[in-house]
Amino acid sequence: MLAQQFVNAISLGGVYALFALGFTLVFGVLNVVNLAHGAVFTLGAYAALQTALYFHAPLPAAILVAAVCSAGAGWILDKLVFAPLRARQAPHLAPMVATIGVAIVLTSVVEGFFGAENLRFPTGILPTDTLSLAGLHFTWLELQIVSLAFLLMAVLLWGLKKTRAGRALRGVAESPKAAALLGVNVEALLRVTSIIASLLGGVAGVLIALYTNAVFPHMGQPMLHKGIAVVILGGMGDIRGALLGGFFLGFAEVFSVAYIGSTMRDAVAFGLLFIVLLLRPEGLFGQAAQRRA
Amino acid sequence: MEWLESFWATYSTLVLSVGTNVLLALSIYLTLACGLLTVANAAFMGIGAYTAGLLTVHAHMPFFFALLCGSLLPASIALLIGRPTLQLSGVYLAMATLAFGEVVRILILNAEDTTGGALGLNGIPQLTGWFEVALAVFLALYVLLALARSRIGRTMKAICQDETATELMGLNVRAYKLFVFVLGGALAGLAGALNAHFTFFISPNEYGFERAVEILAMGVLGGTGSPWGAVIGGVLITLLPELLRGLGHYRPLINGVVLILIILYSPRGIWDLLRPARSVRGPAAN
Amino acid sequence: MLCSIKLISAMKIRLAIIALALIAQVVSAAVMAAEIKIGVAEALTGNASQYGRPIRQGIELAAGEINAAGGVPGTKLTLLFEDEQGRKEEAINVFKKLIFQDRVLMLFGPTLSNSAQASDPVAQAAKVVVFGTSNTADGITSIGDYVFRNSVTEADILPVTLKVAAQKTGFKKVAVLYGNDDIFTKSGYDNFARALQALKIPVTTTETFAKGDVDFKPQLTKIKASHPDAIVLSALIAEGAPIMVQARQLGINLPFIGGNGMNSPRVFELAKDSSDHLWVGSPWSVENPAAENQRFIAAYQKAYGTLPDQFAAQAYDAMYIVNQALRKMKLTGKLAADRKALRDALPSVQWTGATGPFKFRQVAGRDGKPAGYDAVQTAIVMMTKNNKYVIQK
Numbered sequence: 001m002l003a004q005q006f007v008n009a010i011s012l013g014g015v016y017a018l019f020a021l022g023f024t025l026v027f028g029v030l031n032v033v034n035l036a037h038g039a040v041f042t043l044g045a046y047a048a049l050q051t052a053l054y055f056h057a058p059l060p061a062a063i064l065v066a067a068v069c070s071a072g073a074g075w076i077l078d079k080l081v082f083a084p085l086r087a088r089q090a091p092h093l094a095p096m097v098a099t100i101g102v103a104i105v106l107t108s109v110v111e112g113f114f115g116a117e118n119l120r121f122p123t124g125i126l127p128t129d130t131l132s133l134a135g136l137h138f139t140w141l142e143l144q145i146v147s148l149a150f151l152l153m154a155v156l157l158w159g160l161k162k163t164r165a166g167r168a169l170r171g172v173a174e175s176p177k178a179a180a181l182l183g184v185n186v187e188a189l190l191r192v193t194s195i196i197a198s199l200l201g202g203v204a205g206v207l208i209a210l211y212t213n214a215v216f217p218h219m220g221q222p223m224l225h226k227g228i229a230v231v232i233l234g235g236m237g238d239i240r241g242a243l244l245g246g247f248f249l250g251f252a253e254v255f256s257v258a259y260i261g262s263t264m265r266d267a268v269a270f271g272l273l274f275i276v277l278l279l280r281p282e283g284l285f286g287q288a289a290q291r292r293a
Numbered sequence: 294m295e296w297l298e299s300f301w302a303t304y305s306t307l308v309l310s311v312g313t314n315v316l317l318a319l320s321i322y323l324t325l326a327c328g329l330l331t332v333a334n335a336a337f338m339g340i341g342a343y344t345a346g347l348l349t350v351h352a353h354m355p356f357f358f359a360l361l362c363g364s365l366l367p368a369s370i371a372l373l374i375g376r377p378t379l380q381l382s383g384v385y386l387a388m389a390t391l392a393f394g395e396v397v398r399i400l401i402l403n404a405e406d407t408t409g410g411a412l413g414l415n416g417i418p419q420l421t422g423w424f425e426v427a428l429a430v431f432l433a434l435y436v437l438l439a440l441a442r443s444r445i446g447r448t449m450k451a452i453c454q455d456e457t458a459t460e461l462m463g464l465n466v467r468a469y470k471l472f473v474f475v476l477g478g479a480l481a482g483l484a485g486a487l488n489a490h491f492t493f494f495i496s497p498n499e500y501g502f503e504r505a506v507e508i509l510a511m512g513v514l515g516g517t518g519s520p521w522g523a524v525i526g527g528v529l530i531t532l533l534p535e536l537l538r539g540l541g542h543y544r545p546l547i548n549g550v551v552l553i554l555i556i557l558y559s560p561r562g563i564w565d566l567l568r569p570a571r572s573v574r575g576p577a578a579n
Numbered sequence: 580m581l582c583s584i585k586l587i588s589a590m591k592i593r594l595a596i597i598a599l600a601l602i603a604q605v606v607s608a609a610v611m612a613a614e615i616k617i618g619v620a621e622a623l624t625g626n627a628s629q630y631g632r633p634i635r636q637g638i639e640l641a642a643g644e645i646n647a648a649g650g651v652p653g654t655k656l657t658l659l660f661e662d663e664q665g666r667k668e669e670a671i672n673v674f675k676k677l678i679f680q681d682r683v684l685m686l687f688g689p690t691l692s693n694s695a696q697a698s699d700p701v702a703q704a705a706k707v708v709v710f711g712t713s714n715t716a717d718g719i720t721s722i723g724d725y726v727f728r729n730s731v732t733e734a735d736i737l738p739v740t741l742k743v744a745a746q747k748t749g750f751k752k753v754a755v756l757y758g759n760d761d762i763f764t765k766s767g768y769d770n771f772a773r774a775l776q777a778l779k780i781p782v783t784t785t786e787t788f789a790k791g792d793v794d795f796k797p798q799l800t801k802i803k804a805s806h807p808d809a810i811v812l813s814a815l816i817a818e819g820a821p822i823m824v825q826a827r828q829l830g831i832n833l834p835f836i837g838g839n840g841m842n843s844p845r846v847f848e849l850a851k852d853s854s855d856h857l858w859v860g861s862p863w864s865v866e867n868p869a870a871e872n873q874r875f876i877a878a879y880q881k882a883y884g885t886l887p888d889q890f891a892a893q894a895y896d897a898m899y900i901v902n903q904a905l906r907k908m909k910l911t912g913k914l915a916a917d918r919k920a921l922r923d924a925l926p927s928v929q930w931t932g933a934t935g936p937f938k939f940r941q942v943a944g945r946d947g948k949p950a951g952y953d954a955v956q957t958a959i960v961m962m963t964k965n966n967k968y969v970i971q972k
Contacts, residue, residue, distance in 0.1 A: 001804040008796040090560030097513045098556040104549030117629040118817045123851050130828045137829045212793035213821050218626055222791035232388045257797035262786045263403050270395040277389040278377050302679040306671045402760055411765035415696050415718045494696035
């Protein structure tokens with residue numbers, strides 16, 4: 001059983017990490033706790049679902065549509081909500097409350113169009129074979145999710161380190177004023193970040209919807225809770241941290257179910273979060289920054 | 294009078310909810326006014342609700358005693374976790390208090406034998422009337438307005454502006470922060486105790502993430518410049534769904550849109566729109 | 580001479596017209612139906628709307644049929660729908676509005692057991708019949724004698740399901756998996772636990788999950804390691820379907836024994852290729868060949884384009900049950916008296932509808948005195964096979 005639980009932990013960790021990547025990006029660069037990330041995640045899942053259902057499109061096409069839709073949502077989010085609030089020098093909580101409103105709007109639109117029931121992707125869109133290796137069971141999809149999480153992290157890290165835009169982004173994250181003085185187009189970069197983060201969220205939505213066989217309007221909510229925990233554990237704004245935090249949470253949850261008891265599964269996640277925050281607020285893997293009071 | 298009777302028969306729960314929501318908004322106003330983003334008030338509300346509810350249902354204690362315990366227990370817990378938690382700031386504080394809230398909710402859920410777990414606590418006597426709620430709101434407002442004017446209030450504003458400077462002046466910043474956190478916990482617990490006694494039934498899931506987010510929205514929407522902002526926020530969030538009832542299917546959608554519009558138009562909350570314009574942002578509250 | 584004749588004729592014509600008008604008024608007053616206002620408070624938005632909408636449709640369908648057939652002579656059923664959003668505060672507000680402002684004769688709802696615990700006392704205190712079609716948890720009908728429901732509680736069905744399943748599959752020991760944060764699944768679990776104990780079936784391990792969870796592999800892996808012969812599952816379809824899929828993915832090919840929540844044709848879509856060997860008991864089955872049921876299924880499909888589920892069926896029957904009570908009583912036009920008369924007429928109603936033969940049974944309140952009314956119906960035990968529920972005798 002231990003070995004299978006190990007495999008379970010890795011795939012759960014991959015799921016969490018995938019969601020957290022986009023979430024942490026928005027916080028790191030735009031300095032906003034984007035509570036609409038769960039809703040964008042849901043939007044991506046529905047976009048892909050409808051494409052697959054009505055156009056009988058193959059999976060890559062559906063994912064592409066999801067990516068475009070959620071990127072669009074990210075663009076709208078920045079243009080209509082974040083940018084105006086930046087312009088008005090709003091207190092830093094205001095964008096967060098605005099994203100609450102956005103989440104409500106997106107969720108109710110989805111529910112209005114598609115109903116509150118669980119839906120699923122048409123079968124055959126993805127090979128559902130279970131691979132059996134040495135008595136361990138896992139699916140193709142789980143492998144893909146985990147690999148994709150690593151791949152995306154690598155791409156993001158490379159982008160941030162090696163490309164000019166990436167370096168500019170890090171500059172903006174550090175100090176928007178300094179970056180502006182150096183001639184960086186801060187507004188454009190922030191918009192691009194919002195787009196990329198939402199795109200990541202939407203794609204995560206499709207994959208996780210496939211993994212769990214469930215698409216429903218409130219699917220983003222529990223993911224958001226866990227996503228917040230992951231991002232804190234890994235260090236806010238830290239890409240590697242999102243990945244490591246995701247796996248850490250996945251392991252913590254799976255092994256607490258296996259050896260403590262499934263009723264305490266969420267308590268373990270949040271209890272850990274609480275303790276980590278008290279002892280090491282920059283997260284288990286984050287850089288020690290001036291985050292303490 | 295007949296009109297009043299029939300109005301009360303239909304809308305009494307709504308009016309009482311406005312009252313308890315105002316209390317909740319006030320409980321978060323204290324800490325928000327200082328940039329302390331604590332989201333534990335939903336959990337404190339839950340603790341207060343369950344304490345008072347269990348006392349009246351199982352121990353048949355008098356109402357005022359139950360209300361008292363319902364405020365004191367969350368306040369004591371706030372005292373306990375406040376000290377380590379308030380060392381954090383910004384989003385980290387928010388997340389720590391959020392995590393705390395989730396742990397509380399799960400503990401209540403699992404303590405089946407005492408709290409009934411997922412099945413909830415049923416048959417809570419209807420003891421809350423307009424008098425109790427009005428009295429609670431009045432007292433809370435009075436205390437908070439008085440505080441804002443007092444030395445404590447001025448110290449809080451100073452902490453808001455520049456914590457390090459205030460500390461350097463010899464003031465025990467930690468103690469002040471703890472004070473507002475504990476007071477907030479007591480108010481939230483009171484709100485929970487009152488709420489439990491006009492809704493017959495409570496369950497752990499009511500005091501989780503959604504409630505915490507709702508309380509936060511009330512505080513931010515109303516504005517953190519003054520306790521009156523909290524009042525506005527509480528009233529608005531409670532009445533908005535009712536006012537929009539005619540919209541049927543579109544109600545949640547319009548609810549969200551209104552929220553966004555308010556924040557966009559007045560990021561500092563509605564109170565900011567209503568107060569007379571000032572040229573200098575001085576430290577005095579009134 | 581001519582003038583006076585014309586005058587008399589004109590007057591006669593005028594008189595005739597007046598007389599006709601008066602007669603018409605009297606006739607139309609008799610023909611104009613008295614309106615019976617019935618409130619329907621269900622979750623029409625929000626997560627619970629996936630149950631609330633079929634309920635609304637079931638009641639609407641029944642009311643439409645009753646009105647078309649003439650209904651209670653001289654009256655017409657008018658349904659007033661309100662959205663309680665699956666939230667208890669909303670349920671209370673909506674109940675109060677329907678009772679005091681709209682002055683309904685009785686009301687159906689609310690959708691969730693949680694909401695019922697908070698809102699039914701309002702109806703009881705106001706002495707208005709509240710009829711739940713989807714509330715199955717404990718502590719609801721014990722609120723008082725104005726509380727009725729036709730949703731059969733798990734306490735009555737689960738022992739039957741377990742016995743039949745044990746007989747047919749021969750399982751000796753089971754593992755149990757349930758949602759511990761939802762009143763429906765938790766109360767289902769309590770009933771399963773009691774039934775398992777009464778039948779002396781050992782439990783290898785008990786695991787839990789929370790609403791909204793999407794990953795059940797850790798729990799299922801632990802269950803697999805404890806080597807049960809079957810898995811008892813108290814879940815709603817939203818979690819239940821992924822649980823079945825993930826179990827099959829982990830190589831667990833045991834039968835599942837489900838509670839009420841798993842009785843939905845949607846399990847075939849959501850758990851495609853993994854939905855076989857699910858045992859469920861319920862008074863309603865889409866496969867039940869009884870005439871009333873087939874008629875209902877056809878009418879529902881025609882009106883709404885999908886197959887009905889258990890929620891719709893129970894709501895449909897509930898409307899007919901109330902109609903039976905309405906036929907037995909006399910409407911006086913005085914609201915308080917009519918509301919009481921309806922309450923007095925309901926308990927003795929017996930009806931055979933889509934869910935089979937039905938009657939009420941009074942239960943005791945928390946103080947031991949007689950209180951509300953539960954449903955008495957026989958359960959049909961089914962097992963899923965090849966995307967169909969197959970009835971097991």
